[in-house]
Amino acid sequence: MKFQKKLFEGLLLDRYKRFFADVEHNGEKITIHVPNTGSLKSVIEKKPTTPQKCWFSLHGDESKKLKGTLEAIQTIDGAWVGVNTSNPNRIVTEAANKSIDSGKPFLPHWQGFGFYKPEYKINKESRLDGAFLKLESDLENPKSKKHFIEIKNTTFQSDVSGDSHAQFPDAVTERGQKHLTEMMKLIDEGHTCELIFAVQRNDVKYFSAAEQFDPAYAKLLVKAEKMGMIISPLICEITRDHVVLTNQLLKLK
Numbered sequence: 001m002k003f004q005k006k007l008f009e010g011l012l013l014d015r016y017k018r019f020f021a022d023v024e025h026n027g028e029k030i031t032i033h034v035p036n037t038g039s040l041k042s043v044i045e046k047k048p049t050t051p052q053k054c055w056f057s058l059h060g061d062e063s064k065k066l067k068g069t070l071e072a073i074q075t076i077d078g079a080w081v082g083v084n085t086s087n088p089n090r091i092v093t094e095a096a097n098k099s100i101d102s103g104k105p106f107l108p109h110w111q112g113f114g115f116y117k118p119e120y121k122i123n124k125e126s127r128l129d130g131a132f133l134k135l136e137s138d139l140e141n142p143k144s145k146k147h148f149i150e151i152k153n154t155t156f157q158s159d160v161s162g163d164s165h166a167q168f169p170d171a172v173t174e175r176g177q178k179h180l181t182e183m184m185k186l187i188d189e190g191h192t193c194e195l196i197f198a199v200q201r202n203d204v205k206y207f208s209a210a211e212q213f214d215p216a217y218a219k220l221l222v223k224a225e226k227m228g229m230i231i232s233p234l235i236c237e238i239t240r241d242h243v244v245l246t247n248q249l250l251k252l253k
Contacts, residue, residue: 001087001090001091001094001242001243001244002241002242003057003071003240003241003242003243004057005057005058005059006057006058006240007055007056007057007071007072007240007241008025008055008056008057008058009025009053009054009055009240010023010024010025010030010053010054010055010056011023011024011025011051011052011053011054012044012051012052012053012054012070012073013029013051015034015040015044018034018036018037019033019034019035019037020032020033020034020066021033021034021054021070023054023056023070024051025056030056030058030067030068031065031066031067032056032058032066032067032068032069032070033066033068033069033070034070034083035069035070035083035084035085035086036070036083036084036085036153037085038085038153038155038170038171039170039171040073040083040155040170041156041170042075042155042156042157042158042170043073043075043081043083043155043156044073045075045076048076049076052073052074052075052076053073053074054070054071054072054073054074055070055071055072055073055080055240056068056069056070056071057069057071069084070083070084071083071084071238071243072200072238075157075201075203077203078203079157079201079202079203080201080202080238081155081200081201081238082155082200082201082236082238082243083155083200084243085153087153087198087200087236087243088151088152088153088196088198088200088236088245089118089129089130089151091198091236091243091244091245092129092130092149092151092196092198092245093116093118093130094244094245095244095245096110096116096130096132096149097116100113100114100115100116106245106247107232107247109147109192109194109230110132110147112134113132113133113134113147114133114134114135114136115132115133115134115135115136115138115139116130116131116132116133117130117131117133117139118130120146120148122148122182122186126178126179126182128148128149128150128179128182128183129149129150129151130148130149130151131146131147131148131149132146132147132149133146133147145190145191145192146191146192147191147192147193147194148183148186148191148192148193148194149193149194149196150179150183150193150194150195150196151196151198152168152169152176152195152196152197152198153198153200154166154167154168154197154198154199154200154207154233155170155199155200155201156168156169156170156210157201157203157204158210160206160208160253163205163206163253164203164204164205164206165204165205165206165207165208165253166197166199166201166204166206166207166233166250167207167208167209167210168197168207168209168210169210169213169214169217170210170213171213171214172213172214172216172217173214173217176214176217177214177216177217177220180195180217180220180221180223180224180229181220183195183224183229184220184223184224184227184229187224187227187228187229188227192228192230193224193228193229193230194229194230194231194232195221195224195229195230195231195232196232196233196234197231197232197233197234197250198234198236198245199233199234199235199236199250200236200238200243201235201236202235202237204235204250205250205251206250206251206252206253207231207233207250207251207252207253208252208253209221209222231252232249233249233250233252234246234247234248234249234250235248235250
């Protein structure tokens with residue numbers, strides 16, 4: 001997915017009220033939007049010795065208080081981390097459609113599907129991020145077997161026994177627990193389900209559940225995997241030109 005607007009490089013001065021960030025660019029302080037509700041632990045340092053570099057876009061509307069959008073931050077160790085939580089769904093949808101259109105499955109288990117529906121409603125209260133179907137007409141067929149997708153933005157990094165791990169979540173996620181429970185029910189009904197952890201950084205070697213933040217989620221993830229849930233922690237490639245999903249699969253630990 002190419003960025004629609006040019007990304008500028010600046011210095012991150014402060015992130016506050018979750019959605020606000022002050023950045024310095026060409027000697028000017030600019031306030032921009034942070035499209036991420038998370039804590040961004042392991043991404044933003046509380047008191048770095050030097051300000052962290054960042055990439056951001058500008059929209060050009062001088063009447064607005066927030067002049068642009070934060071897209072990525074460079075960690076103190078040099079890795080660039082994508083922070084826009086809307087990008088993972090977009091790039092997974094892009095990969096799914098390309099997989100179908102080309103006839104070359106992006107992931108082996110995507111073989112044989114002819115249609116992908118983002119934002120699939122599974123009941124009156126809930127929807128998952130997407131579903132693969134054999135045919136578009138299967139949308140109207142409640143008995144058709146589907147491959148359901150849920151996507152989790154992943155930015156947290158932790159050293160575990162000397163190895164660099166991408167981990168999810170970085171805080172208690174009741175919503176994530178609910179999704180796991182719902183997907184296990186779908187597996188019981190004969191469907192297949194996949195949890196994609198879109199890892200917006202490339203300085204990690206393994207993936208593991210962050211039991212230290214949400215032990216209940218970690219236990220549910222183990223249970224879901226034993227039931228047949230496909231767990232796909234995939235590296236995202238981010239540059240100042242684009243962000244794309246790669247099929248670089250992290251090993252589970």
